[in-house]
Amino acid sequence: MDVVIILTINGLATGLLLFMMAAGLSVIFGLMGIMNFAHGAFFMLGSYASTWTYLKTGNFALAMLAGTAVGTFIGFLTERSILRPVYGKPLAQILITLGAFIVLNEMVKAVWGPNVIPSPVPPLLEGEFRVGGVLVSRYRIFIIFFGVSTAATVQWLLNRTRLGMIVRAGVENAEMIQILGVNIRRVFAAVFLLGTALASLGGTMIGPTLGQIGPFVSTQYLLLGFIVVVIGGLGSLIGSLVAGVLVGLMNNYVVWLYPPAAMPLNIILMSLILLVKPTGLFGKEGAH
Amino acid sequence: MSDTRILRVAGLHAFIGQFYVLHGVDVEVQNHEIMVLLGRNGAGKTTTLRCVMGLVRAHEGIVELAGENIKGLPPHEIANKKLTLVPEDQGIFSVLTVAENLQVAMRPSRAKKEDRRRLDFAMSLFPDLKQAWNRKAGTLSGGQKQMLALARALINENKLMMLDEPSKGLAPVVVKGLVPVMKELRTYASVLLVEQNLSFASKVGDAFSIISDGKTVQSGKMNDLIEAPETQRLYLGVHMGGGESAQIWTSSSS
DSSP: OHHHHHHHHHHHHHHHHHHHHHHHHHHHHHHHOOOOTTHHHHHHHHHHHHHHHHHHHOOHHHHHHHHHHHHHHHHHHHIIIIIGGGTTOHHHHHHHHHHHHHHHHHHHHHHHOSSOEEOOOOGGGOSEEEETTEEEEHHHHHHHHHHHHHHHHHHHHHHHSHHHHHHHHHHHOHHHHHHTTOOHHHHHHHHHHHHHHHHHHHHHHHHHHHTEEOTHHHHHHHHHHHHHHHHHOTTOHHHHHHHHHHHHHHHHHHHHHOGGGHHHHHHHHHHHHHHHOTTOTTOOTTOO | OOOOEEEEEEEEEEEETTEEEEEEEEEEEETTOEEEEEOOTTSSHHHHHHHHHTSSOEEEEEEEETTEEOTTOOHHHHHTTTEEEEOTTTTOOTTSBHHHHHHHHSOSSSOHHHHHHHHHHHHHHOHHHHHTTTSBGGGSOHHHHHHHHHHHHHSSOOSEEEEEOTTTTOOHHHHHHHHHHHHHHHTTSEEEEEOSOHHHHHHHOSEEEEEETTEEEEEEEHHHHHTOHHHIIIIISOOOOSGGGOOOOOOSOO
């Protein structure tokens, strides 16, 4: 029983990080039909920049801030320099974002080396809580708390602000939103930036859960991100949240039972859901 | 000579992909006039509207709104020059509520008082919408969706409203109800109307223009068309009968 509780807590924490990774991916696709392969690199940039800052300064809050800033800034440059020229050209978008992903990966290796870097849990969040006889990691609880607040903030943005209203409308019918006088490119640039910020913020928290980071972070979490997006439904934020938690939980249970089965089972889960509901759990018919 | 033309389209050519869809469309809409664009399916009526809106690139020709060139501008800039389009599928955001559909359409940065007045006006034309205020627009009936689409176009002050087959898919009684609405619209803006329902078109239109195979072939006053069954047969493949007893002609293949 204790094991189940611990695995569930860990799974929730992983799931919320996956949500942060996938949310931007999903809404970016929903709005402009862009499959942004570079997204995984922003997650990794967040993790590297924050780990580096933490090792230098010992301040985890500062590290999270730095990681998010670096990832978002590189995301901003990416959108400006390579994505703008290929709006409306799906094949070019796939190639250029995949290219950016590879380049950013290699750049990280050039700066921080190809080997893994230790990423300790900050002392303040180290250790366990005792909850009814079960020891649960403080750091995991921190991630859950932080992830839930982030998800709530994003949900509020989407449902209560004019930008959010435009995004929801634009995901359903991008052409109509332009007919109504909205500059969709500018909206998209804002969404891209927010999505990038979320991914790099997620990235800043991944290190201490793994104990180390390395170049593997980008590929592994990009793949998981895509799985989450597809399961949740392209363009759906709630879908990303539910699917993120689902995949996170399943991963933790399966890894405890038989680690090599984790990734294949994710893909089987995705296939099963697509068989039953081809648009994903919360996907809308006809949205792209 | 004072120019009363709100829209001037001359010698318009356009491609959709590799297809040469428009080759020589000329349409002019006068101030506070309802101009009806007629033609068979696939003649290029919808493409003409989309071209004016900037959704399809105009390859060649003149597109002017109140004397100002709008050819080559992106759709949102054209919209902000006070021109709007209600597309054939109405473009309702089904995930948004009725209220949100109107809010998202309202161009910001105008006086609050003026916003309120336009909203009240739209609601007075379509009282049904007020009752469905907080419902998701996806749950509305076809007629209500059309009303929402029109209300959304009316919520901003526009020089020209382009309506693509507002009667499509509506019950005859609902179409009948649209006639006074259209006449009311004319006092607020000029209208460029694409219509397959000739009976409806002849009741609301002031002038007509016929497109055949991507080319304007005839235009004039609506009364002239009503009295020219030959023209109707030749370009529209329909015959309306005479005068008041005009039968409702419905498109069977749209």
